Every structure is written in C-alpha cells, then in structure tokens.
Amino acid sequence: MSQKVTLIATAAMGLEAIVGKEVKALGYENLQVENGRVSFEADVSAIPRANLWLRTADRVKLQVGRFKATSFDQLFEQTKALPWEDFIAEEGEFPVIGKSVKSKLYSVPDCQSIVKKAIVERLKVKHGVTSWLKETGALHRVEVAIHKDEALLTLDTSGSGLHKRGYRVGQGEAPLKETLAAALVQITNWHPDHPFVDPFCGSGTIAIEAALIGQNIAPGFNREFASEDWHFIPQQAWEDAFQEAEEAANYDQPLNIVGSDIDPELIDIAKKNAMEAGLGDLISWKQMQISDFNPKQDNGYVVSNPPYGERMGDREEVEQMYRDLGTIMRDHPSWSVYVLTSHEGFEKLYGKPATKRRKLFNGFIKTDYYQYFGKHVR
Numbered sequence: 001m002s003q004k005v006t007l008i009a010t011a012a013m014g015l016e017a018i019v020g021k022e023v024k025a026l027g028y029e030n031l032q033v034e035n036g037r038v039s040f041e042a043d044v045s046a047i048p049r050a051n052l053w054l055r056t057a058d059r060v061k062l063q064v065g066r067f068k069a070t071s072f073d074q075l076f077e078q079t080k081a082l083p084w085e086d087f088i089a090e091e092g093e094f095p096v097i098g099k100s101v102k103s104k105l106y107s108v109p110d111c112q113s114i115v116k117k118a119i120v121e122r123l124k125v126k127h128g129v130t131s132w133l134k135e136t137g138a139l140h141r142v143e144v145a146i147h148k149d150e151a152l153l154t155l156d157t158s159g160s161g162l163h164k165r166g167y168r169v170g171q172g173e174a175p176l177k178e179t180l181a182a183a184l185v186q187i188t189n190w191h192p193d194h195p196f197v198d199p200f201c202g203s204g205t206i207a208i209e210a211a212l213i214g215q216n217i218a219p220g221f222n223r224e225f226a227s228e229d230w231h232f233i234p235q236q237a238w239e240d241a242f243q244e245a246e247e248a249a250n251y252d253q254p255l256n257i258v259g260s261d262i263d264p265e266l267i268d269i270a271k272k273n274a275m276e277a278g279l280g281d282l283i284s285w286k287q288m289q290i291s292d293f294n295p296k297q298d299n300g301y302v303v304s305n306p307p308y309g310e311r312m313g314d315r316e317e318v319e320q321m322y323r324d325l326g327t328i329m330r331d332h333p334s335w336s337v338y339v340l341t342s343h344e345g346f347e348k349l350y351g352k353p354a355t356k357r358r359k360l361f362n363g364f365i366k367t368d369y370y371q372y373f374g375k376h377v378r
C-alpha cells in the first residue's frame with residue numbers, strides 16, 4: 001500500500017480553501033491549491049479516506065499525467081507513455097470524457113478518441129492482450145482536460161459526485177448542494193454544544209450536514225464509490241477507511257439543531273431525508289414562518305439559504321422576510337447569523353452591515369454569504 005498517487009479533490013469556485021483545509025485535516029501535506037482543485041500526494045489508502053470524508057469537494061480524481069500538448073501526435077505519444085496498466089486491469093472499462101479551454105487542441109471528440117486509442121495500445125502491450133480489450137470489469141472514467149495547451153489526464157475515483165451522500169430521498173424547488181451546505185456550516189465556528197437553526201430549511205440539507213459534522217459522521221458512509229472495485233487499491237484499505245469512520249463517529253454528542261420552513265410538505269421531506277441519513281429524530285423539524293421565529297436560548301447560530309426573490313412577484317415578500325429576520329435577531333445579540341443570498345440589498349433590509357462577506361456560487365448563481373458574529377454570553 002506504499003504506492004504513491006497524486007490525487008485531485010475538485011472544488012466549486014470559492015470553496016478551494018475549505019476543501020484544502022479538509023484535506024489537511026485528513027493528515028495530507030504539501031497541497032497545491034488551484035482554481036477549482038486541490039492536489040496532493042498520498043499513498044493509495046488516501047483514495048478511500050478522501051472519498052469517505054471530504055464534505056465540500058465535488059470529486060476525488062487520480063492524476064495519471066499532466067503534460068503540454070499542442071498536436072494530436074504529442075497527445076497520443078505522451079498519453080501512451082503513462083503507466084495506465086498500474087491503474088486499469090486487463091478487463092477494466094475505461095470510457096473517456098474530455099474538455100478543452102483556450103487550447104490549440106480544441107476538438108474534444110478528437111482528443112477523447114486519441115486518448116482512448118493511446119490507452120488501448122498501451123494496455124494491450126502491457127497486459128499481453130492480442131485481440132481486443134473486453135472492458136467487462138470495473139469502471140474507470142478517464143478524463144482528458146486541456147487548459148492552455150496543458151493536458152491533465154485523470155481517473156474519477158468517486159463515481160457519482162460526492163454531494164450524493166445517499167440520504168436525499170426528496171427535495172424542494174431550490175435545494176442546496178450538500179457540498180455547499182457543508183461548506184456553509186464549516187465557514188461558521190459553530191460547535192455542536194451550541195443551538196443551530198435553519199429557519200428556511202426546505203428539504204433540510206443545511207441542518208442535516210450540520211448534524212453530520214456535529215457528530216463527526218463521514219458524509220460518504222452511506223454510499224458507494226467507483227474505485228471500490230479497482231484492483232490496485234487493496235480491499236483492506238476500504239475496510240480500514242470504513243472502520244476508521246465508524247470509530248470516529250461520535251453518536252453520543254448531543255445536538256440542538258432545528259430546521260423550520262413555512263411549507264409543511266418540505267418539513268415532511270426534510271424528516272425523511274434526516275431518517276435516511278441515519279439521524280433518526282436528532283434534528284427537530286417544525287413548520288413555521290420566519291416572522292414567528294423566536295430563539296429561546298443564547299449563543300446560537302442561524303445558518304440559512306432563504307429565497308432570493310429572483311422570480312417576478314416574489315421580491316417584496318422576500319424582502320419582508322429579510323427585514324423580519326433582522327428585527328428578530330436584533331433582540332438576540334449573542335446569536336451568530338449566516339445567510340446565503342444573491343439579493344444585493346440584503347444588509348440594508350436586514351438592518352446591519354455584515355461582520356464579514358464571502359462570495360460563493362450556488363450553482364451558477366452568484367451569491368454572497370453574509371456573516372454576523374454574535375457576542376457570546378456566559
């Protein structure tokens with residue numbers, strides 16, 4: 001298991017530093033943080049661990065090679081020179097996907113078929129296959145990503161994106177990606193001993209991610225990963241990673257997490273999602289409109305993704321919700337409030353400039369994360 005690999009944890013724009021922190025917390029050093037990704041070198045046991053534990057990364061990819069290529073010949077020869085046989089067994093299936101940005105090699109279908117051909121030639125020689133490769137075995141999705149004439153060749157170790165935790169059985173109109181919800185919680189300095197409320201909880205994503213973080217439950221515990229069947233990762237590495245996750249979970253940590261929403265159907269969905277996540281009734285769910293929100297304790301955290309009011313007709317109603325939230329929280333200065341919205345007038349409506357703001361993308365929507373730090377009381 002001492003074989004070293006270069007892994008790339010891909011990240012949504014704006015979340016790279018948070019993904020980097022998570023990678024470091026898993027014990028990996030010498031990270032390279034770039035736009036959209038965090039690269040690090042580790043032994044192969046990092047593949048199960050990173051997939052199981054990274055809450056804010058989109059995927060974990062294995063870097064097979066990175067080189068300059070301005071002609072199809074260069075792409076072919078350098079792809080063929082890479083040690084594919086180390087990663088793809090004789091029967092392995094390896095479809096190739098691609099993308100190209102600001103590069104001489106701009107025809108993605110051509111790049112994909114050249115890469116496919118180069119890997120086939122390499123594997124046939126190295127695995128001693130004289131006919132065709134059957135590709136009936138484990139799936140290895142190859143990606144050729146060319147950016148400014150530099151080709152990056154990777155294998156996707158995750159399979160479905162890491163936001164697919166396996167608990168979302170239902171959702172509302174505008175659910176937050178689980179990876180972004182986890183990031184919103186991690187940006188706060190919430191500790192599970194403090195109350196936590198999402199008063200616009202929809203299908204419950206933020207509250208569920210907070211509960212998983214609060215009890216240190218690995219987000220990937222309920223799902224499968226593409227690389228679970230790869231020959232070069234010892235089965236033991238997977239077993240050890242799942243065992244480590246089981247031991248690290250702190251099911252005894254009490255939680256004080258509430259999710260509320262005006263829509264009773266969404267509260268039902270949130271309850272089902274929390275059940276599916278294995279959280280039972282650890283989170284309290286209730287149907288409530290924001291104007292009725294009335295915190296009873298001190299030192300709590302509101303972390304929320306309210307409606308943005310982008311649709312015609314919604315704006316005034318949404319602006320009133322922001323005013324209501326500001327008015328309520330003014331009476332609770334020990335609470336910290338974190339709100340993600342694309343509405344540029346948020347601070348004015350809320351009635352106070354944020355302590356801190358952070359630009360984040362919710363899918364393709366440009367948003368700000370408004371952060372109001374509470375003054376904790378003893």
Ligand SMILES: C[S@@+](CC[C@H](N)C(=O)[O-])C[C@H]1O[C@@H](n2cnc3c(N)ncnc32)[C@H](O)[C@@H]1O
Nearest residue numbers: 175176200201202203205262263289290305307
């Ligand atoms: C952007 S969605 C939240 C999505 C949620 N983060 C998720 O992942 O499913 C906003 C939510 O605010 C709720 N909402 C709208 N008006 C409300 C009000 N006046 N009080 C409380 N909730 C409200 C909607 O029902 C909707 O579920």
